[in-house]
Amino acid sequence: xxxxxxxEIKSKANYCLNCVTKPCSNKGCPLNNNIPGFIKAIKEENYxxxxxxxxxxxVLESVCGRICPHTKQCQxxxxxxxxxxxxxxxxxxxxxxxxxxxxxxxxAEINNENKNKKIAIVGGGPAxxxxxxxxxxxxYSVTIFEKYDYLGGLLVHGIPEFRLPKKIVKDTxxxxxxxxxxxxxxxxxxxxxxxxxxxxKFDAVFLAYGANIxxxxxxxxENLQGVFGGNQLLEKKLHPNYQxxxxxxxxxxxxxxxCARTIKRLGAEEVDVIYRRxxxxxxxxxxxxxxxxxxxxxxxxxxxxxxxxxxxxxEKLELIKTELVQKEGEKRKVPINIENSNYLIDIDYVxxxxxxxxxxxxxxxxxxxxxxxxxxxxxxxxTSKAKIFAGGDIAGCKGTVAWAARSGRDAANSIDEYLKNx
Ligand code: SF4
Numbered sequence: 252x253x254x255x256x257x258x259e260i261k262s263k264a265n266y267c268l269n270c271v272t273k274p275c276s277n278k279g280c281p282l283n284n285n286i287p288g289f290i291k292a293i294k295e296e297n298y299x300x301x302x303x304x305x306x307x308x309x310v311l312e313s314v315c316g317r318i319c320p321h322t323k324q325c326q327x328x329x330x331x332x333x334x335x336x337x338x339x340x341x342x343x344x345x346x347x348x349x350x351x352x353x354x355x356x357x358x359a360e361i362n363n364e365n366k367n368k369k370i371a372i373v374g375g376g377p378a379x380x381x382x383x384x385x386x387x388x389x390x391y392s393v394t395i396f397e398k399y400d401y402l403g404g405l406l407v408h409g410i411p412e413f414r415l416p417k418k419i420v421k422d423t424x425x426x427x428x429x430x431x432x433x434x435x436x437x438x439x440x441x442x443x444x445x446x447x448x449x450x451x452k453f454d455a456v457f458l459a460y461g462a463n464i465x466x467x468x469x470x471x472x473e474n475l476q477g478v479f480g481g482n483q484l485l486e487k488k489l490h491p492n493y494q495x496x497x498x499x500x501x502x503x504x505x506x507x508x509x510c511a512r513t514i515k516r517l518g519a520e521e522v523d524v525i526y527r528r529x530x531x532x533x534x535x536x537x538x539x540x541x542x543x544x545x546x547x548x549x550x551x552x553x554x555x556x557x558x559x560x561x562x563x564x565x566e567k568l569e570l571i572k573t574e575l576v577q578k579e580g581e582k583r584k585v586p587i588n589i590e591n592s593n594y595l596i597d598i599d600y601v602x603x604x605x606x607x608x609x610x611x612x613x614x615x616x617x618x619x620x621x622x623x624x625x626x627x628x629x630x631x632x633x634t635s636k637a638k639i640f641a642g643g644d645i646a647g648c649k650g651t652v653a654w655a656a657r658s659g660r661d662a663a664n665s666i667d668e669y670l671k672n673x
Contacts, residue, residue, distance in 0.1 A: 264293040279328030281653040310384040316345025320536040364390040374460030376404025378643030381659030398439035441612035458641040472559025481604030493519035502604035503533040631665040
């Protein structure tokens with residue numbers, strides 16, 4: 252590492268107070284990473300130890316260090332942030348992850364204690380990868396069934412290169428593969444194999460596939476040509492030619508930001524993000540919103556869609572302004588349409604980035620589902636069937652990579668407990 256970078260890292264680490272109560276870890280970080288612990292090791296220039304401390308709880312340091320919404324998670328709980336800037340926890344975590352990749356630090360020594368017990372994981376995204384690493388660490392034989400010909404899930408196809416370089420994802424995955432992970436690529440549940448087949452062949456199954464069907468708004472014109480689902484657009488790279496076009500992105504989360512920024516980079520003349528609440532209420536990370544603004548993305552806050560207008564293809568959007576009203580029983584203010592404030596804008600494409608739902612085939616798995624179609628799990632990630640566990644998006648886990656990873660780690664511990672008791 253260059254001297255300048257090392258000096259900067261040291262100074263960022265030295266800014267940490269090593270609080271005994273560690274709210275950053277206990278309240279902020281979904282994975283409960285030992286943040287003051289690994290930062291202390293950086294201060295002492297013991298980077299291997301910093302990595303070992305992080306490895307107790309995570310396998311995605313280089314990823315989470317870059318893309319977590321830190322201001323809403325660890326850094327949002329940092330004591331330093333009360334009167335000034337919080338510690339740059341994300342940057343320090345990414346530094347440790349990167350140095351571990353470069354120096355070849357091992358995630359864990361593998362013993363073969365449980366090698367005769369076989370576990371199938373469906374889906375190689377953050378939850379599946381994390382579960383596999385922690386199960387391999389415990390010595391189990393683990394196979395991931397992945398529908399694409401690559402691992403990583405949304406880390407590869409959902410998060411653009413400018414936020415998370417593919418090389419970082421590839422190197423992180425390689426570290427997990429090096430633990431002895433087996434992978435069946437191009438194998439999709441419900442298409443190439445059934446849950447029953449996994450139940451017959453494996454001692455436990457962890458379902459960790461995504462829920463990527465874009466939620467519909469239920470407005471007129473949603474089926475016109477030129478309306479796309481945000482998740483599918485990023486996942487399947489279905490981008491049309493945006494040159495000289497005006498694009499509206501509907502939604503206020505990180506998927507909306509990723510879509511807007513990607514589309515602008517692909518040549519759209521204008522990209523408008525339309526969000527029915529105010530800027531402060533946007534679920535997207537403040538840094539992402541700021542960067543999007545700097546890149547020329549326009550924001551239409553407190554605007555709601557009335558309908559999409561066009562003859563076969565999108566031509567205009569009818570919008571209505573909203574006001575925010577505090578209603579009894581609601582935690583945050585509710586957007587209410589302002590009567591007669593409707594107006595039209597010309598638009599060529601509409602991207603729905605409002606959230607996502609599970610795919611239809613989940614209904615055929617004979618597992619208990621909630622009313623939205625997500626698999627119901629208990630506090631140990633157990634489904635309604637013995638032997639079958641679920642986590643990440645498909646189990647309705649909170650939508651950040653760190654929360655998905657947390658559910659993968661929890662599931663690994665529950666599977667271990669289950670297999671030791673049968
Ligand atoms: S809360 Fe902030 S200052 Fe305190 S230990 Fe955590 S990172 Fe360091």
